[in-house]
Amino acid sequence: MKTHPARIRTYLQSFYFKPLFIEELGWNNPPGKRPLVVTVGTAAYSLVPLAEKFGVVVYNCQVMPDYATRRKIEQEVVKSTHEHLIIFTDPKNTDQVWQWVRREPGQPVRYIEHNFYKNQSGAALTQRLEDLAFTLDEEESLHTVDVTRRMQRGLDVERVTKKFYDRFKTEHTAFLGLIQGIEIQADREWYASLMLNRLMFVYFIQKKGFLNGDLHYLRNRLESIQARLGDGKFLSFYRSFLLKLFHYGLGKSERSPEFEQEMGRVPYLNGGLFEVHQLEKANTDIQIPDKAFDRIFKFFDEYRWHLDERPLPANDAPNQSETRKDEINPDVLGYIFEKYINQKQMGAYYTKEDITEYISKNTIIPFLFDRAKDLCEVAFRPDGPVWSLLAQDPDRYFYPAVRHGVELELPAGIAAGLDDVAKRDGWNRAAPAEYALPTEIWREVVARRKRYEDIWQKLAAGEVTSINDLITYNLDIRQFAQDVVENAEGSDLLWAFYQAIEKVTVLDPTCGSGAFLFAALNILQRLYDACLTSMQRFVDSDDRAIAQGSKKSPPAYQNTFRKVLAQVAKHPNRRYFVLKSIIINNLYGVDIMEEAVEIAKLRLFLKLAAQV
Numbered sequence: 001m002k003t004h005p006a007r008i009r010t011y012l013q014s015f016y017f018k019p020l021f022i023e024e025l026g027w028n029n030p031p032g033k034r035p036l037v038v039t040v041g042t043a044a045y046s047l048v049p050l051a052e053k054f055g056v057v058v059y060n061c062q063v064m065p066d067y068a069t070r071r072k073i074e075q076e077v078v079k080s081t082h083e084h085l086i087i088f089t090d091p092k093n094t095d096q097v098w099q100w101v102r103r104e105p106g107q108p109v110r111y112i113e114h115n116f117y118k119n120q121s122g123a124a125l126t127q128r129l130e131d132l133a134f135t136l137d138e139e140e141s142l143h144t145v146d147v148t149r150r151m152q153r154g155l156d157v158e159r160v161t162k163k164f165y166d167r168f169k170t171e172h173t174a175f176l177g178l179i180q181g182i183e184i185q186a187d188r189e190w191y192a193s194l195m196l197n198r199l200m201f202v203y204f205i206q207k208k209g210f211l212n213g214d215l216h217y218l219r220n221r222l223e224s225i226q227a228r229l230g231d232g233k234f235l236s237f238y239r240s241f242l243l244k245l246f247h248y249g250l251g252k253s254e255r256s257p258e259f260e261q262e263m264g265r266v267p268y269l270n271g272g273l274f275e276v277h278q279l280e281k282a283n284t285d286i287q288i289p290d291k292a293f294d295r296i297f298k299f300f301d302e303y304r305w306h307l308d309e310r311p312l313p314a315n316d317a318p319n320q321s322e323t324r325k326d327e328i329n330p331d332v333l334g335y336i337f338e339k340y341i342n343q344k345q346m347g348a349y350y351t352k353e354d355i356t357e358y359i360s361k362n363t364i365i366p367f368l369f370d371r372a373k374d375l376c377e378v379a380f381r382p383d384g385p386v387w388s389l390l391a392q393d394p395d396r397y398f399y400p401a402v403r404h405g406v407e408l409e410l411p412a413g414i415a416a417g418l419d420d421v422a423k424r425d426g427w428n429r430a431a432p433a434e435y436a437l438p439t440e441i442w443r444e445v446v447a448r449r450k451r452y453e454d455i456w457q458k459l460a461a462g463e464v465t466s467i468n469d470l471i472t473y474n475l476d477i478r479q480f481a482q483d484v485v486e487n488a489e490g491s492d493l494l495w496a497f498y499q500a501i502e503k504v505t506v507l508d509p510t511c512g513s514g515a516f517l518f519a520a521l522n523i524l525q526r527l528y529d530a531c532l533t534s535m536q537r538f539v540d541s542d543d544r545a546i547a548q549g550s551k552k553s554p555p556a557y558q559n560t561f562r563k564v565l566a567q568v569a570k571h572p573n574r575r576y577f578v579l580k581s582i583i584i585n586n587l588y589g590v591d592i593m594e595e596a597v598e599i600a601k602l603r604l605f606l607k608l609a610a611q612v
Contacts, residue, residue: 008129009122015093021051021058026134028052038076040065041407045073047086053134056083056147064090066400070099071111083148085155094118098125100155112155119575121610123208124306124329128155164303164332171299172196174292181286182279191279191286193595198246198273199296201602204330205267205609207305212264219297221245226290238288243280250274273602303328307610330606356519360506362471364523365481368500369467375496382465385493389483394459396483397475398452405435406449414442478523485530491538491557498531498564504586511589514600521582521607528578532568535561576611583608 004024011020021027030049036059037046047059059081061073070088077084078101088097096116103109116125132150134142176192202211202218211217225237248259249266251274280286305328373380380386390397409415417424427443430436436445455473458464470477488494506520542558571577583604591597 005123005126005130008126012096012116012122012125013118015089015096015118017058017060017087018050020129021132025051025129025132026136027058027132030057036077036080038073040069040072040076043069047073047077050087053147054142054144056085056144056151057081058085058087060087060089062089062091064088064095064097067113068400068404070097070113074099074101074111083144083151085151098155100151102152114155117575119573119611121307121612123610127304127306164328167299168196171296175288175296178292179286179288182283187279187283190595191277191283194277194279194598195288196296197595197599197602199293199300201273201606202250203300203305203328204307204606208307208609208612210609211266214264216301217264218293219301222290222293222297237290237293238286242293246274247276251276269605273598273605307606330603330610351515353515353519356515357522360516360519361478361523364504364506364520365477366467366471368481368497368504368527371500371504372493372496375499376490376493379488379490379493379496382462385487385489386484387462387465389480389487390459390464391462394456397459397470397480398455399474399476401437402448402452402474404437405445406452408435410435410446410449414446418446478526482526482530485527485534488534491561494531494534494538495557495560497527498535501527501531502581502585505588506586507588507590509590511591511600512593512596514589514603517587517589517600517604518607520587521579521604524582524586525578528582529574532565532574532578535565539565572612576608579608579611 007024008020011017011024022029028051030052032049035046035048037044039045045061045063045065047061049057050060051058059077065073065088070086074086077086086099088099089095094117098114098116100112101109102112114125114128116122132155134150172192175196176189179188179192182188182191199218205211206217207215209215214220221241222237225241244259245263245266249255249263250269253268255263307330369380378384395403410418413426417427424443427446428441431440431442431445436442437448440448455475458473464470464473467477469475470480485494485497488497501524504524506517506524508514508516511517538558539561568574568577571580587604589597589600591600
């Protein structure tokens with residue numbers, strides 16, 4: 001079926017799922033229109049059937065529970081509809097989670113989720129949904145298994161990272177062996193990596209249509225040059241086209257009419273990656289034959305390149321799909337860099353996302369609170385509006401793992417030992433899943449519940465009045481920071497936080513490919529966006545007061561908020577403004593390896609380009 005990506009993206013961004021599946025993807029109206037209601041714990045969840053195809057049903061759940069609850073909801077849905085897809089949406093229609101479960105004989109089920117935020121382009125999810133399209137001609141030969149195979153092909157999250165890297169090593173060696181004009185082996189290896197990084201970057205942006213609107217710009221230009229000047233006879237592509245594109249197109253803002261006529265419309269990428277490199281200055285007679293590029297383009301063309309923001313999964317995750325192994329996103333650049341360097345020699349090791357996130361949030365957020373307190377001390381008094389949030393809803397700031405099973409009464413045999421050590425029979429046995437985290441015994445369950453209850457009482461009593469206490473008690477510091485901004489009743493508190501976020505500087509002295517910088521970016525991005533949303537709330541409230549004639553005097557920072565929002569409006573979208581502001585103003589990184597800084601900048605630029 002011929003799909004229209006632009007329409008799919010419009011449906012996604014508008015949260016119009018029923019016409020997306022029925023009108024665009026060729027699915028059918030569901031046989032039953034009544035919602036499916038399932039119960040998890042004490043909460044009931046309503047799932048509205050949107051579309052159906054040979055017994056496979058698409059549901060919409062218009063709430064956004066946490067990951068553990070989403071899994072439990074799916075486990076209830078499967079009892080009535082074995083094959084299904086659930087789209088979870090938040091009440092404000094800003095976030096989507098597409099959940100599909102892969103079931104294979106003899107294998108544990110795999111929960112696969114795709115996130116989509118309203119301000120994203122939707123390009124990555126659109127590519128996946130195109131695999132779920134059906135034509136009328138297919139109807140007679142389709143069966144349920146065919147639909148589930150399409151679901152697997154389109155929605156399975158298996159990434160190409162490790163396989164791509166293994167192949168990349170081979171292609172890197174082949175490319176390196178064809179470079180002429182650099183005598184020092186280490187420099188030749190560096191230049192090979194530089195060229196492949198540049199080419200991978202171009203592959204990402206050409207798939208966005210940034211290079212003369214041609215989604216196969218490099219391949220088409222190579223073939224055009226070979227047809228016009230001869231197939232590699234004079235090493236034509238590298239000298240006559242590629243260096244011009246890098247140095248005078250992507251690396252310079254001023255272009256002559258002759259250049260644009262030859263190269264087409266290409267963007268200026270301010271960042272240094274495409275400027276004349278020191279290796280190119282020191283080795284002025286570098287030559288790379290056309291066959292090197294023909295081979296590397298054939299390798300790259302085997303994959304689908306998209307500027308996706310989803311994190312890469314663990315490369316050793318079990319039961320990975322063998323169906324979809326052709327997706328590349330910018331995170332693969334960091335993975336390649338971290339793996340390709342000599343780790344022992346350089347003392348360089350990759351830090352996983354859970355570690356970078358933990359360290360970053362517990363250093364950046366306390367700094368922001370301290371800075372905001374200096375600017376608006378009254379809000380941070382023990383009885384002030386900031387700390388009252390903890391007392392109003394203590395459970396909101398516990399991680400789900402900490403609260404797991406605490407709502408259930410302990411079995412009588414276990415409860416008997418709480419106050420009498422002699423009755424602690426069975427406390428060293430494994431506890432059932434509804435009470436315990438994986439591998440927990442009853443003794444550990446009781447200890448975790450006791451710690452939860454003690455901290456809950458402190459929060460409810462208003463005894464926690466320091467941001468550092470949230471770290472000590474392992475509370476959700478990111479959720480708390482966001483709630484403080486979103487619930488700011490006074491414009492002075494909001495402006496204090498915005499100034500703190502706007503002016504904080506994060507330096508990674510050994511940035512590598514940017515793992516910690518990306519963690520900082522993710523933390524600051526949500527807080528930045530929350531500030532802008534709250535600013536808009538104040539401005540809208542002021543506008544309503546003016547319209548109703550009840551306005552007396554402007555809030556302290558009303559005009560300031562309007563100026564900030566006016567700056568946002570000058571950019572393609574708010575997300576672009578936020579990311580650009582953070583990348584330019586907040587993030588700094590250096591490294592003993594110059595190539596590392598190049599990769600980090602490249603990845604940050606691709607992150608920004610994904611928003612256009």
